[in-house]
Amino acid sequence: MRFEIHILSSGTGSPTVIHNQTSQLLIVGRYHFLIDCGEATQFQLVKYGYSYMKVSHIFISHLHADHYTGLIGLLNTYNLNHRTAGLHIFAPEGMEEIIQVQLRLSAVSLRYPLHFHLTNTDEESQLLELKELSVTTFPLKHRLPVTAFVFREKERPPGIRKEMASALSPEACQAFKKKQDFRDEQGSLMKWADYTQPAPSPRSYAFVTDTVYLPEIASLLKNIDILYHEATFGDDMAEHAAEAAHSTTTEAALLAKAAGVKKLLIGHFSNRYTDLQPLLFQSRQIFPETYLATEGSSFHIPYNR
Ligand SMILES: [Zn+2]
Ligand SMILES: [Zn+2]
Numbered sequence: 028m029r030f031e032i033h034i035l036s037s038g039t040g041s042p043t044v045i046h047n048q049t050s051q052l053l054i055v056g057r058y059h060f061l062i063d064c065g066e067a068t069q070f071q072l073v074k075y076g077y078s079y080m081k082v083s084h085i086f087i088s089h090l091h092a093d094h095y096t097g098l099i100g101l102l103n104t105y106n107l108n109h110r111t112a113g114l115h116i117f118a119p120e121g122m123e124e125i126i127q128v129q130l131r132l133s134a135v136s137l138r139y140p141l142h143f144h145l146t147n148t149d150e151e152s153q154l155l156e157l158k159e160l161s162v163t164t165f166p167l168k169h170r171l172p173v174t175a176f177v178f179r180e181k182e183r184p185p186g187i188r189k190e191m192a193s194a195l196s197p198e199a200c201q202a203f204k205k206k207q208d209f210r211d212e213q214g215s216l217m218k219w220a221d222y223t224q225p226a227p228s229p230r231s232y233a234f235v236t237d238t239v240y241l242p243e244i245a246s247l248l249k250n251i252d253i254l255y256h257e258a259t260f261g262d263d264m265a266e267h268a269a270e271a272a273h274s275t276t277t278e279a280a281l282l283a284k285a286a287g288v289k290k291l292l293i294g295h296f297s298n299r300y301t302d303l304q305p306l307l308f309q310s311r312q313i314f315p316e317t318y319l320a321t322e323g324s325s326f327h328i329p330y331n332r
Pocket of ligand 2: 089091169237
């Protein structure tokens with residue numbers, strides 16, 4: 028099953044020739060999730076050749092313009108393309124109002140159902156439960172209510188060993204997949220562990236943007252495979268970062284280290300930085316497995332047995 032993070036754009040408010048505003052595409056198996064939807068999102072989706080019609084769920088971290096202004100354009104494009112499949116939008120209070128005003132004043136009537144879901148900006152909570160994965164959210168600290176999103180694959184049952192499968196009854200297989208031993212017709216006990224191989228470890232991704240440094244959230248990010256954390260500023264701007272309710276490269280790295288994540292992606296770069304290598308260097312001093320979340324880059328999480 029695919030588990031891929033595709034960076035559509037990773038800039039802040041004012042676009043530059045390198046950066047557009049924040050947006051990412053997360054593909055998990057058959058699901059296409061859009062995380063934040065800055066102004067140029069639909070252009071980036073087209074530019075990099077993604078099947079944007081497949082997006083079924085959109086997660087908006089907060090209502091600063093650089094994280095949602097691409098939404099109305101994308102919704103209209105879906106209409107023009109005769110979309111009929113429902114679309115779920117998870118966002119803080121106000122998102123639905125903004126979109127409904129725009130649709131109403133443009134006299135647009137959508138051909139597909141649009142479902143808004145409020146994110147809980149006060150405490151950690153479950154957002155979405157699917158067969159293969161779950162999505163949770165928890166509040167960050169910024170100039171507006173903002174939440175992080177954590178996508179965790181569910182644990183899968185152990186697999187029956189291929190060489191043994193043909194000799195087993197369906198009842199025995201069922202029991203083994205539930206990690207239960209099975210007694211056959213002759214009364215002998217068959218141990219599930221002898222007939223199965225462990226399923227791959229569940230994979231996970233966390234998206235943390237637009238926040239001051241919050242060391243206390245490390246406990247909510249334990250053992251995450253890939254953490255995206257904003258690093259709007261380098262260490263040269265640490266004081267300004269705190270005033271603007273953003274984080275630095277070093278702070279992002281400290282959090283990744285404390286949480287014990289496997290990989291850190293940094294992004295949401297201030298447009299004052301034309302060369303990102305010093306930012307990467309600063310984070311890698313503390314957390315060597317840091318990578319730049321630049322436009323067009325992709326990160327795959329392979330199965331880990
Ligand atoms: Zn922002
Ligand atoms: Zn913001």
